[in-house]
Each structure stands twice: as structure tokens, then as C-alpha cells.
Amino acid sequence: MQSGPSKNPAHQKAFEEFRRIEQLQLRGQREVALEASKSLASKNSGWPYAHYSLSVSYALLGRFEEARRSIRKAISLKETIGSFHAKLGEILHRLDDMDGARKAFARAIELEPNEVSHQVSLAWALRLSGEQDEAIGILDRLYEQGVRDHRMVRILANLLGQMGQTERGIEVLEPLANETHSDQQIIAAHWYVLARLYDKAGRYDDAYAAATRGAELNAKTYDPGEREWLFEQRSQAWNAETMGTLERSGVDSEKLVFIVGMPRSGTTLVEQIIGSHPKAYGAGERINIFNAVRELVTPPDSSATIAAMARGLQKATLARTARRILKDMEKQAPSGSKPERICDKLLLNFQHLGLIEQLFPNARVIICTRQPLDNYISSYLLDFEGVNAHAYTDKPEWFAHFYALHQRYIEHFKRVCSLPILEVSYEQLVEDQRAQTERMLEFLGLEFDERCLNFHELERAVNTASTDQVRQKMYTRAMGRWRHYEPHLGPVRDAFKSHGVQID
Secondary structure, rough: OOOOOOOHHHHHHHHHHHHHHHHHOOOOOOOHHHHHHHHHHOHHHHHHHHHHHHHHHHHHHHHHHHHHHHHHHHHHHHHOOOHHHHHHHHHHHHHOOOOHHHHHHHHHHHHHOOHHHHHHHHHHHHHOOOOHHHHHHHHHHHHHOOOOHHHHHHHHHHHHHHHOOHHHHHHHHHHHHHHOOOOOOHHHHHHHHHHHHHHHHHHHHHHHHHHHHHHHOOOOOHHHHHHHHHHHHHHHOOOOOOOOOOOOOOOOOOEEEEEEEEOOOOOOHHHHHOOOOOEEOOOOOOOHHHHHHHHOOOOOOOOHHHHHHHOOOOOOOHHHHHHHHHHHHHHHHOOOOOOOEEEEEOOHHHHHHHHHHHOOOOEEEEEEOOHHHHHHHHHHHOOOOOOOOOOHHHHHHHHHHHHHHHHHHHHHHHHOOOEEEEEEEHHHHHHHHHHHHHHHHHHHHOOOOHHHHHHHOOOOOOOOOOOHHHHHHOOOOOHHHHHHHHHHHHHHHHHHHHOOOOOO
């Protein structure tokens, strides 16, 4: 935050705690940060920055309604801080209130006209909402004024690529990518954008090299042994023998649809198609199930097991958690709407289908699949932001291991769960959009609607790496993309083979 709190001796302890929480947030310790922020706001209810801190913590956990309440409280205590309004704009954008977001960003810029980050945040929100011309206008103007803010230039370069000005995008970003910077992740992000730009320009060797450089700078870690251990624990907790004996919540709602799969497997596209139906809503990547897993079936120490915790879940506990999740999902839908189906597309929920069945026995699951080599290259060229987020995409061996593991999860839960499950192939979807759309809607119990074929016209924020694809009509050019990168695919081919993944 640019306009931070002054170091007032009267609030010395609160100030120090505020800064400590900032570090927790930056390191990805989100749950710890939230509890600390709650305590800070409780003990310093009249200090606006305490509520700002709480808002940031809620937003990092995807709890945007609570984040909005907290930032509005901060603004009510001190209305003249531009960063408060900028944060409100970011939150309203995530809640699909673009009009409110615009007003909030405008107020932030009015209060702090020299703060570049507010204008950049507005441009970023406009870009994710599909308003690219206005976004690029803001960034281009800053660039012509001589501003070389790293985030600003990176977003500008990305937009230039989308607008067909790929060479100019490369030209503006390459100098910053080759700078020395104290934060290697900032430079890594530049190289990943360059990877996409080189790809668009047909410079495939340069694209692969840029992504490799980004991965080296990010220096993420991945532990296959730990992932295998978790799979064994979960497959023991929810297996053919136990599923019939485990308690259910009794919440019989059929509203929830869980869209799962590997990154870049078509989950955002599927959600956008379904969300275009007048009786459905795409809520994006919600972390409700992640929180439920942490709360209900994550052992506090080595003396407990996931299986024992799953067996010990009582109906009342499951019902309370399920109702809370359902209420949160319903609140994401536009005011006044009453969707019959609400989609949660947090990719890795395929790991938790056993608990999902305990919570929502009438939910539906859509599993998205994609040709492994295409899936690999589409993931490898992207920077998944966040502390160690999707680290398995950074190395061929890691990706092949996790791809195979995700297949094992899916096959396991298909055998033991009674949840209705539909598999959707990315290739079949883009080759025959109408037939696959009809198939998905039939699975969801919804009548066919032509608007689902025009999914790219749906106006909503899309906060994933697939935001550009869902703003366009269906296209097939991403199929067989791996062929451009054949000289680099030897290691991942070998890794897929060693893990038993069929790629042909």
C-alpha cells in the first residue's frame, strides 16, 4: 500500500502489528494473517488501517463480501485515503460490480493523482472485464509520459499482444526483463509475459526459453513424495468400503456444480458457457472447499489421520459447513437473481470429491480433460501467481507426475463416489461446441439456451489465465499447439511415459 499509516508513537504496537501482518500476507500465510487482522481490528476498532488490513486478509482468501464490509469500515473512518478506495475498487471488481469499481478507482485517483498504482489497478480491472481499449488507453498514456513502473509496463505489453501489436509489446517489456531487481518474482513475471508474446510472434524457441527463465527466477518447490502421501491418505479415507458409512450433511441442494481439472484444461471455458445460461451462474474459483478441508479433515498433528477425521465428522458439523458454503455461493450471484446452478471452478477440488459428497450429496461434478502435451505447454508458458502456486507446472518431471496423480484421483473418486460426474474433453468441446454444450446442459438439468453458444458476450470479470480466451468465439488454434515446441518436449515425453500417461 502506497499511502500507509504514519508511525505514530501513540499507536506504535498497532503499527508494528500492521507491518507484521503485511509480511504474513506477502508470504502467503493467509489464514494466520486473517486471525491477526481480526485481532488488530478488534483491539483498534477506531483505527482505519486495522480494517484495511482485515479487508486485505479477507480478499486474499476469496471472502470478498467480508472484505467489502471491512474496507467500507476503513473508509467510513477516514475517507481521504486513496489506497482504501483502490482496494474497494479491486474488491467490487471481483464481485462483478464494475460500475462501483470504476467509481472507487476514480475516487482513489482523485485523492492521489500522482499514485500510478491506482491507474494501473483500474486498467487491470478493465482488462479483466473485457474493456481492453480503455485499459490500453490509460497505460499507453502513462508510458508516453515516461512512467516505467514494472507492473504497468507488464500489463501494457500483455494488452498490446492481445490487440495485435505483439512486436511493440516485446519492445516495451524486454528492457525491464533484463534489468536487475531486488524482487526476482517481478522479473520472472516479465519473462512469462514475454513467453506469451514470443509465442504469438511465432518465436517458439524464445518463448520456451523465456518461460524457463521465469521458472528459474520464481524458484518454486514441489515434493512428489508429499503429494503421493496425501493421495494415499485421502484414498484410504474415502474408499469403496468407507463411503457408505460416512455421515452426510443432509443438505439436499442441487445448486452446486464443481468444475475441476488441470490448469489450462478448459475449466474457465466450461464455466463461461454454463454461466451464460439464464438459470446458472459462474462464481469463479472459490476457496470454500479448501477452507472446509483445512477445518474438518486436516490432521492437527501426526497422531491423527485424515481417515479418522472423516469418520468422526458429525451430521451437524457437516450441515453447518455446507449451509455456510451454500450461502456464500448464493451471495456471489447478481442481486435479485436466483440461479438454479452455481459453478465453483477451483481446479484442484478433484482432490476433495470425497468430502464434497459428504457436504453436498446432490452436487454435480464436471471434469475437464485435455491432450497432455497441449496441457503441458499451455501451463508451462504461464506464470501462476502466488506463493508456490501450481509449482508442478514449472518443470517437465513435476508436471508429468502431477498430471498422472490427478488422473489417479479422478479414477479413484469415479469408482467410490455416488456424485454425478461428467467428463468434458477440451478437444471435443472446441470441435463441436453445440453438441458438447447440449451435453453439459442436459447433465445439469437445464434446457438448451442459445446464449450458451455466445459465451464470449457474457459480461463478467474473469480472473484466471484464460480471461482472453473466453472473450472470443470458440477457436481451435490451441489444439496441437505442442507441435511448435517439439524440440523441447523430450523430457516431458519421457516423464509422461515413466508415469504411465498416454499422450497419443
